Amino acid sequence: MKKLLAALLFAPALALASGAAIHLDRAPNVQGDNAALQSGARTFVNYCLNCHGASFARYSRLTELGLTEQQVRDNLMFTAEKIGETMRVAARPDEQKRWFGAAPPDLTLIARARSSADGSGADWLYTYLRSFYVDEKRPTGWNNVVFENVGMPHVLWQLQGVQGLNKDHKLELLVPGSLSAAEYDKLIGDLVGFMVWLAEPHAGFRQNLGLGVLAFLVVFFGFAYALKKAYWKDVK
Structure with missing residues (x-):
């Protein structure tokens, strides 16, 4: 029984190991x-x-x-x-x-x-x-x-x-x-x-949309950081 459980546990690892050898x-x-x-x-x-x-x-x-x-x-x-x-x-x-x-x-x-x-x-x-x-x-x-x-x-x-x-x-x-x-x-x-x-x-559209969202977040972060500096500039 123990051998069977061990085989079931390690079967996925063995399968991945055997697949890794294939170029x-x-x-x-x-x-x-x-x-x-x-x-x-x-x-x-x-x-x-x-x-x-x-x-x-x-x-x-x-x-x-x-x-x-x-x-x-x-x-x-x-x-x-x-x-x-x-x-x-x-x-x-x-x-x-x-x-x-x-x-x-x-x-x-x-x-x-x-x-x-x-x-x-x-x-x-x-x-x-x-x-x-x-x-x-x-x-x-x-x-x-x-x-x-x-x-x-x-x-x-x-x-x-x-x-x-x-x-x-x-x-x-x-x-x-x-x-x-x-x-x-x-x-x-x-x-x-x-x-x-x-x-x-639609993979191409999804990827392009993702890049557009990341670009928007970068620009938005710049504006948000500039606003934060302007808002807190007089606070000591």
């Missing part, structure tokens, strides 16, 4: 770059939205990326009919659970969830989506350096190519994909950037 590549910051975010949205609906939903976001919000409603309808809406509908997956959760053993998680807040879990957010997603390798021992035939024994297959393998682990347990490209390494990294950077935006579309 995470820095994800490019594409917030504010509508062209990159539009590219990420296109990749998201073509490759991710087949299994994962984004049920806390609506297609109409994509117009904030510089797209018209008609462009969203023509190019990004495959599982909905109305622009105000949520970005849900076509398959039902019970069907996915029967097919995959568990329903794939919703991706609306995945960037923020990863940030809360390990403080890396976009970096974790960026590294994860570039770290799949072939593994015949896994049911899907794929494994991942960042997320060991992950149940998700490498849906982008035709773009990246096929990676394997060499004798030093480092990733190496075995079969080239349709994109170069730089092109694939750019595609993943745009995709991750879109997921970061999707998790908090």
